[in-house]
Amino acid sequence: MTEEKRLQWFMDARFGLFVHWGLYSVLAGEWQGQRMDYIGEWIMSRYRIPGAEYAKLAERFNPQQFDADAWVQLARQAGMRYIVFTAKHHEGFAMYHSACSRFNIVDATPFGRDPLMELADACARGGLKLGLYYSQDLDWHEADGGDPGPQYPRNFGMSWGNDWDFPDYAAKNYARYFEAKVKPQVRELLTQYGTVGLIWFDCPVTINAQQSQELHDLVRELQPNCLINTRIGNGLGDYGSMGDNQVPSGQVEGAWETPATLNDTWGYKYFDNNWKSAADTLGVLAGLAGKNVNYLLNIGPQPDGAFPAASVSILREIGAWMSVNGDAIHNARQSPYPYDFDWGAVTQHLGVDGQTARLNLLFRNWPASAFTLHGLRTRVVRACTKTASADPTPRREIGFTQAIDPDVHKTALTLDLPREAPAELMPVVTLELEGDAEVDQTLTLQQGVIVLPADCGRVQALSAAAPEVDRAGILTNWLDPVDAIEWDIHLPEAGYYSVDIITSAQRHSAPWQGGHAVRIETDDTAIQARISADEMITRPETRCYAQAVTHCGDLYFASAGLQTVKLIALAIRPNNGVGLALAALRLTASQ
Numbered sequence: 304m305t306e307e308k309r310l311q312w313f314m315d316a317r318f319g320l321f322v323h324w325g326l327y328s329v330l331a332g333e334w335q336g337q338r339m340d341y342i343g344e345w346i347m348s349r350y351r352i353p354g355a356e357y358a359k360l361a362e363r364f365n366p367q368q369f370d371a372d373a374w375v376q377l378a379r380q381a382g383m384r385y386i387v388f389t390a391k392h393h394e395g396f397a398m399y400h401s402a403c404s405r406f407n408i409v410d411a412t413p414f415g416r417d418p419l420m421e422l423a424d425a426c427a428r429g430g431l432k433l434g435l436y437y438s439q440d441l442d443w444h445e446a447d448g449g450d451p452g453p454q455y456p457r458n459f460g461m462s463w464g465n466d467w468d469f470p471d472y473a474a475k476n477y478a479r480y481f482e483a484k485v486k487p488q489v490r491e492l493l494t495q496y497g498t499v500g501l502i503w504f505d506c507p508v509t510i511n512a513q514q515s516q517e518l519h520d521l522v523r524e525l526q527p528n529c530l531i532n533t534r535i536g537n538g539l540g541d542y543g544s545m546g547d548n549q550v551p552s553g554q555v556e557g558a559w560e561t562p563a564t565l566n567d568t569w570g571y572k573y574f575d576n577n578w579k580s581a582a583d584t585l586g587v588l589a590g591l592a593g594k595n596v597n598y599l600l601n602i603g604p605q606p607d608g609a610f611p612a613a614s615v616s617i618l619r620e621i622g623a624w625m626s627v628n629g630d631a632i633h634n635a636r637q638s639p640y641p642y643d644f645d646w647g648a649v650t651q652h653l654g655v656d657g658q659t660a661r662l663n664l665l666f667r668n669w670p671a672s673a674f675t676l677h678g679l680r681t682r683v684v685r686a687c688t689k690t691a692s693a694d695p696t697p698r699r700e701i702g703f704t705q706a707i708d709p710d711v712h713k714t715a716l717t718l719d720l721p722r723e724a725p726a727e728l729m730p731v732v733t734l735e736l737e738g739d740a741e742v743d744q745t746l747t748l749q750q751g752v753i754v755l756p757a758d759c760g761r762v763q764a765l766s767a768a769a770p771e772v773d774r775a776g777i778l779t780n781w782l783d784p785v786d787a788i789e790w791d792i793h794l795p796e797a798g799y800y801s802v803d804i805i806t807s808a809q810r811h812s813a814p815w816q817g818g819h820a821v822r823i824e825t826d827d828t829a830i831q832a833r834i835s836a837d838e839m840i841t842r843p844e845t846r847c848y849a850q851a852v853t854h855c856g857d858l859y860f861a862s863a864g865l866q867t868v869k870l871i872a873l874a875i876r877p878n879n880g881v882g883l884a885l886a887a888l889r890l891t892a893s894q
């Protein structure tokens with residue numbers, strides 16, 4: 304099967320359920336009266352719990368409420384098309400019946416059932432693809448589990464490897480562990496549970512290129528169509544894993560997935576109630592689908608095997624929306640626009656297999672005034688919206704006028720949207736097109752704003768640091784003021800535009816940092832600003848990768864039409880090697 308064919312179901316799915324379940328769930332985030340401040344499945348490392356003591360948790364693990372069909376039904380009705388289940392996490396405990404280690408749920412707990420077998424059967428019955436998470440490097444139960452050693456930067460202060468039971472770093476032999484446990488367990492997983500849609504490796508800290516390759520080849524040999532994520536390490540994998548909860552700012556190439564939490568943990572923590580709302584998660588889902596990125600949304604089941612009630616109700620709400628609007632997500636491909644919109648997201652359906660080509664506009668914020676979309680050069684045949692009221696899927700026609708012109712801004716589709724936002728959490732307007740959407744790529748004014756994303760700019764990389772745009776669309780390594788970035792934009796009118804600069808943190812949970820001095824230039828004028836957090840962006844997308852807005856003042860353009868905007872650094876604060884991490888510039892037309 305070709306790579307493209309293998310990936311097809313994954314690209315069409317767009318939405319999946321991640322399940323983190325293991326012995327850590329029994330502790331539920333608390334150890335000897337201390338509540339864990341980080342992700343729950345890391346509790347063994349956080350409190351350096353001796354392996355022998357940790358293993359005793361198995362005696363208390365008896366998840367009588369576990370019901371694989373209920374999990375599958377909930378995921379399905381939420382519009383999810385696959386489940387990724389933690390077969391073995393960093394703690395080393397197999398959540399299935401493994402013959403190569405008795406440290407598994409069947410042999411070590413009073414429960415005695417194989418939840419993976421039940422889940423695999425339920426997935427087959429319910430029509431969901433099954434994916435398996437397998438931590439191939441870290442294993443805190445084993446003396447030879449991956450350990451990068453004391454010199455390596457720790458993970459939020461925690462050890463990557465088990466250096467509390469096994470402090471003799473020199474005695475560790477990952478290769479031995481790889482042969483004795485990883486390969487046999489991966490073989491079990493891919494031979495005893497039917498068809499596995501994907502295998503989800505994680506944390507390739509010490510695994511070397513040859514071992515990643517061997518693991519990759521083993522998966523291919525056992526199940527040639529099983530997809531592999533890039534966290535197998537060393538540049539391998541069929542599709543890319545974004546960082547945890549990372550939402551790219553720019554467009555991305557190829558197939559991707561963002562694993563995401565529904566609160567702030569993967570493994571269950573009884574006191575973590577920082578839930579994202581259904582509307583928030585749908586907004587993220589739409590934005591990701593508009594970039595060819597799947598959303599793998601996590602639930603951490605309780606020790607009794609049930610999903611936390613809050614997760615269930617959020618997923619049901621998501622499901623209610625998906626049952627009406629899911630066709631704007633499923634099988635969708637990335638937006639033909641190279642930039643994001645403040646009002647929401649765009650997804651696209653290509654006119655393949657006799658289908659009508661469509662653009663779907665998913666509104667997170669319903670437009671307060673008239674709505675016009677510029678740059679669409681394909682004829683719209685019909686515009687409509689759907690609502691869940693009365694009839695299951697009543698369609699409502701939306702009136703529109705369309706002009707197509709050599710000028711990008713005069714190429715305008717104006718929709719007669721109702722003033723009142725429809726009751727839907729995220730209303731969708733579907734545009735049926737005469738053919739596949741052709742969109743003018745020029746950066747231009749949309750609903751009063753021109754967005755200049757870092758990945759649409761020309762980077763002038765003159766320094767040795769070589770600034771470049773990363774996978775999430777952030778300009779990184781901008782550490783030297785000799786480097787700069789510029790964009791060509793199209794202005795419908797001359798005049799003043801206020802400038803905002805959006806900058807980003809570079810690492811998961813790292814604080815946002817600023818302090819740089821910059822100049823923004825046009826042919827006519829220039830303004831200077833200091834990068835400061837005039838406003839922190841508080842969207843679910845920025846919970847783990849903080850972003851801030853700097854209001855820089857007004858920029859004057861003496862004429863309309865094509866213009867160049869240049870961002871120059873006057874002084875850059877190194878900020879521990881992060882420098883000036885740019886997501887985008889935003890120009891807002893003065894009223």
Ligand code: GLC
Pocket residue numbers: 323342344345505506547562569
């Ligand atoms: C990180 C964490 C791990 C979690 C994973 C989910 O790699 O170490 O605990 O399972 O993210 O994406």
